[in-house]
Amino acid sequence: MPAILPAPLESPQTLPSQSEGDTTILASSATRPVPEGLGAAASASGTWPELGAYENDLAAGTLVAGCRIERRVAAGGMGVVYRAFDLRLGRRVAIKISLRSNDAEQTQLAMRSVLAEGRALGRIHNPGVSTAFRSGTLDPATAYLVLEWIDGKTLKQLLREAPGAWDMWAALPILIRLAIALQSVHDQGFVHRDVKPENVMQAASGQLKLIDFGLATPIGQQSNEPSNVFFATPAYAAPEAIRGLPVDERTDIYALGCMAFEMFAGRKPFSAKGSPVAVLHQHVHEARPSLASHDATIAPELSAFVARMMARNANDRPRSMAQVIETLAWLYREEYGKWPAAYREYRSHRATQ
Numbered sequence: 001m002p003a004i005l006p007a008p009l010e011s012p013q014t015l016p017s018q019s020e021g022d023t024t025i026l027a028s029s030a031t032r033p034v035p036e037g038l039g040a041a042a043s044a045s046g047t048w049p050e051l052g053a054y055e056n057d058l059a060a061g062t063l064v065a066g067c068r069i070e071r072r073v074a075a076g077g078m079g080v081v082y083r084a085f086d087l088r089l090g091r092r093v094a095i096k097i098s099l100r101s102n103d104a105e106q107t108q109l110a111m112r113s114v115l116a117e118g119r120a121l122g123r124i125h126n127p128g129v130s131t132a133f134r135s136g137t138l139d140p141a142t143a144y145l146v147l148e149w150i151d152g153k154t155l156k157q158l159l160r161e162a163p164g165a166w167d168m169w170a171a172l173p174i175l176i177r178l179a180i181a182l183q184s185v186h187d188q189g190f191v192h193r194d195v196k197p198e199n200v201m202q203a204a205s206g207q208l209k210l211i212d213f214g215l216a217t218p219i220g221q222q223s224n225e226p227s228n229v230f231f232a233t234p235a236y237a238a239p240e241a242i243r244g245l246p247v248d249e250r251t252d253i254y255a256l257g258c259m260a261f262e263m264f265a266g267r268k269p270f271s272a273k274g275s276p277v278a279v280l281h282q283h284v285h286e287a288r289p290s291l292a293s294h295d296a297t298i299a300p301e302l303s304a305f306v307a308r309m310m311a312r313n314a315n316d317r318p319r320s321m322a323q324v325i326e327t328l329a330w331l332y333r334e335e336y337g338k339w340p341a342a343y344r345e346y347r348s349h350r351a352t353q
Contacts, residue, residue, distance in 0.1 A: 056080055056099055063087075065136065065144045067095050075099075077231070078113040078214045083149060089133065094150070096214075098143040107141050113214045114143040120216040121147075123188045128181030130201075130211045150211070151204050155259075156197035165266040165295060168302065172332045174200075174208065175260055176325060176342045181210045182256065183321040186249045190216045193247060195255035196236045197262070219248045234279040235268045239312050242280050249321055250314040256324065257309025257317075264302070265294045269310060288312070302331050 057080070062069040067084035070092075074081040079096045086093040096117075098110040118135030131148040138144055153161075155174070162170075178200060185192055192199075193215040201209040215231055232241055238254035241247055261269040269289045272278035288310050292303035305327055311317045318324050329343035339347075 056097075058082060058097070064095060064097065065134075065138065065146065067093060067146060069095075076212075076214070078110045079145075086133070086146060092149040093133065094147045096145045096147065097138075100141055104141075111137070111141060111143040114145050117213045117216060118145045120185075120188075120190050120213045121145075124185055124190070126181055126184035128177055128208055128210055129184060130209050130213075147211075150201045150209050152202045152209075154198050155200035155202065155208075158202060159197055159263070163266065166263045168264075168299070168332065168335050171260070171263040172328055173340050173342050175256065175263070176328050176332070176340055176346075177208045178210065178256060178259075179321050179325045179328065180342065180346050181208070182249075182252050183325065185210070185213075185216070186219065186252070186321055189219050191219055191247045191249065192252050192255075193217055193231075193241065194233060194236075195252050195259065196233050197259060198233075217247055220246050234276040234283075235262075235270065237280060237283055238314070239284045240314055242284055248314070250317045250319075253309050253317050253321065253324060254311075254314075257306055260306045260309065261289065261291060264291055264298060264306070265289075284312070299331065299335065301334070305331065 057072060058064065058069045060069055060071060064084070066088045067086050070083045070085060072080060072082050073094070077099075079098045081094055081096045084093055084095045085091070096114055098107075098114040100107045100110070115135060115137075118132050121130065121132035130150065133146040133148070135143065135145040178195075182192060182195065190213075192210070192213060194212060195210075199210065199212045201211055203209060236255040236258045238247070238251040241251055258269050270279050270282040270286070272282065288307050290303060291298045291306055292300055309317055309324065318327070325343065325346060329340055332340045332343070
């Protein structure tokens with residue numbers, strides 16, 4: 001997830017890149033060969049920060065923090081996630097272990113990220129947000145986080161299985177549920193900062209879950225990363241985050257707007273094959289694409305609201321996720337003559353608080 005970028009970003013530049021799905025690592029410094037055993041965590045370009053003696057690819061059966069490792073399921077810039085069985089809770093869980101490398105600063109950054117994710121999730125209680133059971137340290141340079149195991153698919157997988165533009169009936173309920181989950185995050189004083197299809201899980205029950213809070217930041221603060229490092233997924237990065245400015249609820253609204261565009265248009269709003277920096281430049285400097293110009297059958301009100309969510313200036317976006325929820329629910333009702341189930345549940349819950 002980290003990207004070392006020139007600041008301010010004024011024009012596209014060619015830098016070595018590593019791609020983890022849609023999460024990109026841009027580095028101005030030299031990179032090193034991929035260690036054996038990292039598998040899917042390795043980059044498409046064949047490079048990865050040099051690892052130390054610590055084993056970042058744990059074998060099945062390894063005991064870690066009271067959990068028996070079953071298999072690795074994901075890897076990112078801050079840690080590796082495994083499916084495991086929690087011997088204390090007697091249930092299957094996911095456990096995230098911070099990455100270690102020969103770079104002490106990078107190792108500590110990954111460790112702080114995993115511990116911060118645990119603290120953030122400990123304050124958020126919403127069925128649309130993944131549950132954290134416990135977190136801690138394995139040694140002075142390694143942190144862990146035990147999470148609920150979600151047996152299902154990511155929204156990215158669902159989009160790949162049903163390529164092309166989604167209609168309002170399919171897309172709006174998902175966007176509303178995500179907005180409700182994000183409002184609970186904002187209510188506790190955090191910005192998720194990495195809202196994207198890969199970080200949305202649909203469980204076998206149909207329940208949507210927002211996952212991966214490794215970049216979560218208190219509202220109104222700048223990130224805690226080193227000043228020359230930018231963490232984000234380029235396709236969904238808000239201009240203020242790219243510029244290193246403080247982030248707030250509207251940063252997540254921007255990313256959700258990019259996801260909405262992708263669902264309704266069947267493509268991301270900004271893209272530049274092989275050039276993540278160019279995508280960041282587009283977010284900061286180029287005009288917003290229009291859903292209406294992409295598909296004339298899309299409701300003008302929907303096109304206008306998605307464009308507003310993706311406004312370059314945060315002051316031009318909706319003020320809060322609550323406003324996003326209300327508007328998306330209204331658009332659904334205008335189209336189908338009834339309120340979506342997610343919105344009815346939301347209003348009922350808010351009425352009892």
